Amino acid sequence: MKISAFHLMPHRELPPDFEQRYESVWVTPPWWELADAGRVGQYYNWTLDELLYAARAGFDGVCTNEHHQNAYGFMPSPNLMGSVLAKLTNGSDVAIVQMGATLPTSNPPIRVAEEYAMLDCISGGRLVAGLPLGSPMDVNLCYGITPLEHRERYREAFALTMKAWQAREIFAWNGRYHQLANVNLWPRPIQQPHPPVWVPGSGSISTFDFAVEHDVCYCFLSYSGARSARSMMDGYWRVVAERGKEANPYRAGFLQLVAVAENDAQAEAKYARHVEYFYHKCLHVPGAWFAPPGNQDYRSLAATLANPVRRAENPKTLRYRDFVEKGYVIAGSPATVRQRLEEEVIKGLRVGNLMVLLQIGSMPHELALENIDLFAREVLPHLRGTWDDEGWVNHWWPERLRGARSSGPAITSVAAGGA
Amino acid sequence: MTTATSRVPGAEAGARTQTIAVWQEQIRIRVLSKGSGPALVFFHGPWGLAWDPFLDELARDFTVHAPEHPGTTPDAPDDAYKLDGLWDLVLCYEELLDALGLERAALVGHSFGGMVACELAAAYPRRARALALIDPIGLWRETAPIVNWMMLNPADLPSHIFVEPTGEAARRLLGAPDDQDTAARVRLMWAMGATGKFIWPLPEKGLKKRIHRVKAPTLLVWGREDRLVPPTYADEFAGQIAGARVRAVEHAGHAPHLERPEPVARMVREFLTGATS
Numbered sequence: 001m002k003i004s005a006f007h008l009m010p011h012r013e014l015p016p017d018f019e020q021r022y023e024s025v026w027v028t029p030p031w032w033e034l035a036d037a038g039r040v041g042q043y044y045n046w047t048l049d050e051l052l053y054a055a056r057a058g059f060d061g062v063c064t065n066e067h068h069q070n071a072y073g074f075m076p077s078p079n080l081m082g083s084v085l086a087k088l089t090n091g092s093d094v095a096i097v098q099m100g101a102t103l104p105t106s107n108p109p110i111r112v113a114e115e116y117a118m119l120d121c122i123s124g125g126r127l128v129a130g131l132p133l134g135s136p137m138d139v140n141l142c143y144g145i146t147p148l149e150h151r152e153r154y155r156e157a158f159a160l161t162m163k164a165w166q167a168r169e170i171f172a173w174n175g176r177y178h179q180l181a182n183v184n185l186w187p188r189p190i191q192q193p194h195p196p197v198w199v200p201g202s203g204s205i206s207t208f209d210f211a212v213e214h215d216v217c218y219c220f221l222s223y224s225g226a227r228s229a230r231s232m233m234d235g236y237w238r239v240v241a242e243r244g245k246e247a248n249p250y251r252a253g254f255l256q257l258v259a260v261a262e263n264d265a266q267a268e269a270k271y272a273r274h275v276e277y278f279y280h281k282c283l284h285v286p287g288a289w290f291a292p293p294g295n296q297d298y299r300s301l302a303a304t305l306a307n308p309v310r311r312a313e314n315p316k317t318l319r320y321r322d323f324v325e326k327g328y329v330i331a332g333s334p335a336t337v338r339q340r341l342e343e344e345v346i347k348g349l350r351v352g353n354l355m356v357l358l359q360i361g362s363m364p365h366e367l368a369l370e371n372i373d374l375f376a377r378e379v380l381p382h383l384r385g386t387w388d389d390e391g392w393v394n395h396w397w398p399e400r401l402r403g404a405r406s407s408g409p410a411i412t413s414v415a416a417g418g419a
Numbered sequence: 420m421t422t423a424t425s426r427v428p429g430a431e432a433g434a435r436t437q438t439i440a441v442w443q444e445q446i447r448i449r450v451l452s453k454g455s456g457p458a459l460v461f462f463h464g465p466w467g468l469a470w471d472p473f474l475d476e477l478a479r480d481f482t483v484h485a486p487e488h489p490g491t492t493p494d495a496p497d498d499a500y501k502l503d504g505l506w507d508l509v510l511c512y513e514e515l516l517d518a519l520g521l522e523r524a525a526l527v528g529h530s531f532g533g534m535v536a537c538e539l540a541a542a543y544p545r546r547a548r549a550l551a552l553i554d555p556i557g558l559w560r561e562t563a564p565i566v567n568w569m570m571l572n573p574a575d576l577p578s579h580i581f582v583e584p585t586g587e588a589a590r591r592l593l594g595a596p597d598d599q600d601t602a603a604r605v606r607l608m609w610a611m612g613a614t615g616k617f618i619w620p621l622p623e624k625g626l627k628k629r630i631h632r633v634k635a636p637t638l639l640v641w642g643r644e645d646r647l648v649p650p651t652y653a654d655e656f657a658g659q660i661a662g663a664r665v666r667a668v669e670h671a672g673h674a675p676h677l678e679r680p681e682p683v684a685r686m687v688r689e690f691l692t693g694a695t696s
Binding site: 140141144145146147148149152176286287288289292293294295297298301302305306 | 496497499500503569570571572573601604605608609610611612613615616619620
């Protein structure tokens with residue numbers, strides 16, 4: 001089992017009436033009314049400190065991702081964050097999990113291949129290369145990519161990336177969307193033939209097919225928890241079986257929100273408002289923006305409109321206890337969290353590469369460190385060995401880090417928040 | 420080129436249908452045709468083609484051909500992926516004119532279709548006998564941004580396109596408002612996606628450099644209460660096409676030919692009759 005700490009880098013201090021006053025947390029929130037660059041600098045530093053704290057506390061990996069023009073999570077360049085993390089975790093066996101730089105918005109897309117190769121070199125071969133399609137809000141609405149071309153551009157960029165990393169000879173790329181006469185990547189990654197590749201998705205059938213066809217780790221990034229993900233992930237494992245691939249749990253990743261406290265009541269007292277802030281404010285986006293016309297192919301569009309089950313529940317009507325009861329968030333005592341993560345997520349969805357979001361919404365720095373610390377001490381060690389008895393190899397993890405985490409120098413405790 | 424016929428909406432209005440394959444048979448375009456007289460090609464807007472009273476009115480004096488934009492013809496949704504951009508689309512329609520046996524024709528277009536008609540008339544000035552553009556897109560003014568209808572909640576489309584969002588015209592174009600008609604919703608969303616390919620993220624793809632090539636007599640028709648494309652664009656177009664005339668339509672939004680079919684058909688018919696006789 002590999003367990004990584006995920007971070008969104010959210011705005012932590014949106015006004016209480018944010019979702020009444022503004023159209024959306026994404027694309028159109030007015031910077032000048034809502035943010036202050038000096039304060040945002042503090043958020044970035046807290047984010048880095050929280051991830052470094054997790055790395056030192058024993059997590060297997062640290063994850064950052066790319067989003068644009070929003071207060072939900074604003075790391076427009078995850079690789080800037082990743083390079084800081086790579087440098088400061090050198091000497092440890094923590095993976096740098098970039099979840100990651102978005103291919104369709106990078107022009108030319110070999111920029112991602114180059115930066116990932118840099119990160120792999122800086123980190124000594126500890127990179128996990130997430131290659132996300134990117135959300136419609138980021139790619140179509142903020143970065144101007146035509147929705148109908150979004151997936152095609154992604155597939156072309158993915159193929160170019162894989163070839164650019166591995167080609168022994170200089171080659172010309174005559175693609176539909178990109179033409180490059182002399183592809184000759186400097187640097188190349190340490191990991192050969194290329195770093196492990198994860199492809200995040202949100203349950204679309206075409207992404208299952210793509211992930212299995214390319215033998216990458218499919219990561220379901222859901223905020224609705226394992227129960228609602230079950231039929232989705234069952235669908236993924238069906239595709240894996242149909243294509244004759246082994247049911248290696250490391251072929252699957254999942255993101256889960258987690259909040260740990262001494263007991264269930266304390267978890268509610270500490271975390272309830274931050275969880276509600278996350279679901280009520282950070283996900284405040286007009287529904288239509290998740291699927292601008294043309295973003296879904298015709299087959300998926302017809303399937304979605306014929307069966308709009310996933311849209312049935314509006315998180316704005318739910319409160320903390322609902323989120324916990326429904327599994328959107330796994331919160332409570334270490335025993336509660338251990339049990340639910342193991343049963344619902346790890347075993348229930350057959351997940352080998354788990355990501356946990358521990359800084360949630362408005363959660364302040366000190367409380368985030370507390371959550372990370374409790375998880376690392378009271379939960380993580382109990383889950384780590386989950387799949388060991390089945391003997392699977394995690395082909396989707398840096399080879400030199402596939403063993404159990406050692407107590408290297410990076411484990412030495414650090415002062416919380418030392419920026 | 421191959422031709423096939425099938426029953427479609429519009430057939431009940433007496434329109435003939437044929438599906439014509441162009442672009443080395445990769446793009447299948449269904450064409451509804453009706454009437455007799457000089458040839459008129461009508462290019463529909465971003466919400467798909469539905470035969471309507473406006474086209475019926477025109478068919479009294481013209482042979483109206485109404486093609487469906489690539490990808491919006493039923494059973495051929497993936498044809499939308501086979502063109503790379505506007506240049507390919509214009510070439511496709513030039514091939515379609517050949518397939519219809521039309522050396523020259525009056526070109527009429529609404530919204531996105533107005534942009535297509537104008538681009539075609541700029542690329543092939545001699546093939547456009549006359550041009551009638553109804554609330555077209557294709558130009559951009561910083562002081563008058565065009566609303567991106569693809570970012571709107573579909574439930575908000577009627578009030579953005581029509582002065583009377585619950586009227587018959589809105590229902591005919593957009594389907595039932597209650598979301599129950601899944602097939603209509605799929606058709607609508609896909610029509611926006613397939614046409615959006617040529618105009619995302621802003622509907623200005625260089626027409627301003629080409630519009631001077633339009634030589635056809637041109638009429639601009641604009642709904643006075645257009646909430647998507649401000650009526651100020653009528654002057655923008657007219658200022659760049661020599662001799663262009665502008666007619667405003669009262670009590671109409673972005674689709675005046677659907678909300679006020681008779682007066683708009685009369686304007687267009689009179690203009691085209693004068694221009695094509």
